[in-house]
Amino acid sequence: MTNQLRLGGDLTIDRLGLGAMRLPQGRPGGPARDPEPSRAVLRRAVELGVNHIDTADFYRSGNGSVRANTLIREALSPYPDDLVIATKVGPVFGPDGPRQGTAADLRPQVEANLESLGLDRLDLVYLRIGMAEPPHGESLAERFEVLAALREEGLIRHLGISNVDAGHLAEARTIAPVAAVQNNFNIANRDETAVLDACTQAGIAFVPFSPLGGGRADIYDPGLVKVAERYGATAHQIALAWLLALSPVALAIPGTGSVAHLEENVTARSITLTEEDLAGLA
Structure with missing residues (x-):
């Protein structure tokens, strides 16, 4: 199993990255x-060889005083040459709560990410659609066409889509190249296996959000605990190793605000599960 992937065919990234959602809160x-421990997490991640950070301009504390993109810029700018920062646009957060954004919302959101990260071009931008679940049957064409135009302008290097089904992926690929898909997927939630299979076949990165279950207790099933004991590892480490073993295009972006937890997560990339292990986790 290789620990690297060529994102979009031209960006070499480590398959175990860092999600920034938990940095502000x-x-x-x-x-x-x-903010300082969160900045320490970012600096330590880069020291450990992590060169893929997943963020969004709307990753911020409830009062907006601490923002993930600001932390990333403060901790890591000027950025290492090999660092790939992925962000996402789509949802709009207002006083009445979140709503799904329209095509008209997307350029301002892209520009906000560029400004807060201090960049002239974003490496990877996901169009996030729907709210909790993929909105089956809903077209993403109008919104994805806006991002494709921003890519042509040079503001975005690669495009991705998030919270989608296989139909959305097929639709997006008729508009512009799709470098990555980000869906809710983990060892306790395998509903999006069809999307993973489509990405594997097409060589598109599959990037699960909530790779450790988002706090779900049932991720610690007996099979997972048994494999963890065999390796002298934690259940979280085996859950991440399982994700990386599923497909050569699978990435993991666990989030944390703790350096110790970060180091634990990164160790998972050195665990190579056997066929017997994987069968026990099926």
């Missing part, structure tokens, strides 16, 4: 984190 709606 420990949980959605929770209090803001102290």
Whole structure:
């Protein structure tokens, strides 16, 4: 198993990256984190060889005082040459709560990410559609065409889509190349296996969000615990190793605000599961 992937055919990234959602606050709606430990996580991630960070301009504490993109810029700019920063656009957050954005919302969102990260071009931008679940049967064409135009302008290097089904992926690929898909997927939630299979066949990166279950207790099933004990590893490490073993295009972007937890997660890339292990986790 290789630990690297060529994203979009031209960006070499480590298959175990870092999700930035937990950097501003420990949980959605929770209090803001102290920014310095979060900046320490980012700096340590780069030291450990992590060169793929997943973020969004709307990753911020409830009062907006701590923002993931600002933390990334403060901790890592000027950015290492090999660092790939992925972000996402689509949802709009207002006083009445989140709503799905329209095509008209997307350029301002892309520009906000460019400004907050201090970049002239974004490496990878996902169009996130729907809210909790993929909106089956809904077209993404009008919105994805806006991002494709921004790519042609040079503001975006590669395009991705998030919270989608196989039909959305096929639709998007008729408009512009899709470099990555980001869906809710983990060892306890395998509903999007068809999308993973489509990505594997097409050589498109598949990037699960909530790779450790998003706090779900049932990720710690007996089979997972048994394999973890065999390797002297944690259940989280085996869950990440399982993701990476599924497909050569699968990536993992676990998030954390703790350096110790980051180091634990990164160790998972050194665990190579056997066929027997994988059968026990099926």
